[in-house]
Amino acid sequence: MSFLDLAYARYSVRHYEDRSVEQEKVDAIVEAGRIAPSAHNFHPTRIVVCDTPELLAKAAACEPRFEKNGSIFGAPLAFVVCAKTEDAWVRSYDDMNSSLIDTSIVCDQMMMAATDLGLGTCWVCAFDPEVARREFDIPEGVEPVSILVAGYAQPRELDSERREARRIPLAQFTDVNA
Template identity: 65%
Template sequence: MSFAELTRARYSCRSYEDRAVEPEKLAAIVEAGRIAPSAHNNHPTRLIVCDTPEARAKAAKAAHNFAKDGSVFGAPVVLLACAKTNDAWVRRQDQMNSSLIDTTIVVDQMMMQAVDLGLQTCWVCMFDPAVAREEFGLADDVLPVSMLTLGYAADSIAEPDKREARCITREEFVL
């Protein structure tokens, strides 16, 4: 599958089969995140792999609006991407901390790797970071940034015309 095809095949999956993700696929997804680029190669992202009932329940507690079957959207795996903000590169001119950008790149690479392996994902930012911090016992310098649910889709992607209608036009996108 070409990268262009991969980007068109990806969608926000909100319903998953009751089927485990194979360990080798999960390992490949985690590796895609581990090798993602980061500003100044500081690699401030840390990952919590929620692939047990207990860990998925903790993630679901933080993302309670999307809790389903003891997980987030019923996914067999939830990845919680966190940033160690103190480890990130900081731009001198305006003190912009790269940790959120770096962590976003990690999640994006894992998401695309999952789709390439026949899985689907949903990028979740609507969760309570304070609950995630408490549930997972995170240190003060570890910021929960986003979750990535993954598994085998039990729903399907919208038709191309419906997907296109939800996208910004090229004229609006390019300044």
């Protein structure tokens, strides 16, 4: 499958089968994140792999309204993606810290790798980072940015026309004044 086909195929999954993700797939997803590019190759991203009932419950505690069957959306796998902000490259012109961009690249590569492996994913930003910090004993200077959940999607009829209608038109996407 081409990358563009993969990108079109990926969607946010909020209903998962009750089955574990094989360790070799977990390892491949983690590796995709590890090798992701970062500004100046500083690699400020750190992740927490949640693949046990205890860790999945901690992830679900970060946003209880998404909790289902002891996890976020019932997913059997979650990654808490964090930024070690002091390790990130900083742009000299305006002191923009690249850590949020770098962690987003990592999360995106992991998400697309999971999709390529036949898994469904959902990139979760609506969670309380202070709860994540507490649940996972994340130290100061390391910021929980995203949670990526993954697993085998429950079979559902996908409405590709509806998904396409929610995308902005190309003319608007390529026009910063639009």
